[in-house]
Amino acid sequence: xxxxxxxxxxxxxxxxxxxxxxxxxxxxxLEDLAPQAGLLIVFxxxxxxxxxxxxxxxxxxxxxxxxxxxxxxAINANDAATHPDxxxxxxxxxxxxxxxxxxxxxxxxQEVAKLYQAACTPDFFLFDSRKLLVxxxxxxxxxxxxxxxxxxxxxxxxxxxLIKGDPVAEEQKPSMGCNIKWKPGNxxxxxxxx
Numbered sequence: 012x013x014x015x016x017x018x019x020x021x022x023x024x025x026x027x028x029x030x031x032x033x034x035x036x037x038x039x040x041l042e043d044l045a046p047q048a049g050l051l052i053v054f055x056x057x058x059x060x061x062x063x064x065x066x067x068x069x070x071x072x073x074x075x076x077x078x079x080x081x082x083x084x085a086i087n088a089n090d091a092a093t094h095p096d097x098x099x100x101x102x103x104x105x106x107x108x109x110x111x112x113x114x115x116x117x118x119x120x121q122e123v124a125k126l127y128q129a130a131c132t133p134d135f136f137l138f139d140s141r142k143l144l145v146x147x148x149x150x151x152x153x154x155x156x157x158x159x160x161x162x163x164x165x166x167x168x169x170x171x172x173l174i175k176g177d178p179v180a181e182e183q184k185p186s187m188g189c190n191i192k193w194k195p196g197n198x199x200x201x202x203x204x205x
Contacts, residue, residue, distance in 0.1 A: 017129075017187075018128045018130045019148075020127065020144060021144070027123070029126065031086065032117055048081055048173055049082070049140060049145070050138040050140075051135065053134070053135055054087075054134040057097050057105045058089075058097055061188035064155045064161065065133060065161055067161070069111070070110045086118050086129075087118065089132070090192045091119075094192045097192070099119075128199070130201070131186055132190075135149070137166070146166070146173075148165055149185060152164075
C-alpha cells in the first residue's frame with residue numbers, strides 16, 4: 012500500500028466522457044447522467060483500507076443526496092490481475108455488502124481513470140449541473156487509525172454549497188488513500204509511486 016494524494020485536477024475542468032459497465036452489466040455513459048444539481052464521481056475499489064474505512068459514509072451520501080439532485084457513481088480502475096479482490100465479481104459482492112444505491116462501474120482498461128487523472132482510492136470529483144469540476148478534495152480528515160470520526164464534512168460541505176447555489180470553498184484538501192493499482196506498463200505520466 013502506497014499512501015497517495017489526489018492530483019487536484021483543475022477546477023472548471025469539463026467531465027471527460029466515458030462508457031463503462033456497472034455491476035449489473037448495464038453500460039453507463041457520462042451522457043446518461045443528467046444531474047439536476049451536480050454529479051459526484053468517486054474512484055474507489057474494494058480492498059483498500061481507506062475505502063473500507065469510509066464505505067458506510069459513501070453509502071449514506073449516495074442515499075441522502077440522490078433526492079437533492081446529485082447523481083453519484085463510483086468507478087473501480089484497479090488491476091484485478093494483481094488485486095483479485097477488486098475484480099468485477101467482487102465489485103458485485105461489495106455493492107450488496109455496503110448497500111450502495113449508486114452505480115459502481117468497472118474501468119478495466121484504466122483509460123477513464125487516466126482521463127480524470129485519478130490517483131488514489133478514494134478520489135472524489137464533484138461536478139456542477141453543466142459537468143464542470145467544482146470540488147476535488149477529501150471526504151473529511153478521518154483516516155484509518157487516526158481516531159477522527161468519519162463525517163464526510165468536507166465533501167458534504169461542497170455538496171451542500173452546490174445544491175444551494177453557493178460557491179464551493181476554494182480551499183480544498185487533497186484526498187488520500189491507496190494508489191490506483193495500474194497494470195504493468197500502463198501507469199500514466201502523472202502517477203508517482205511515492
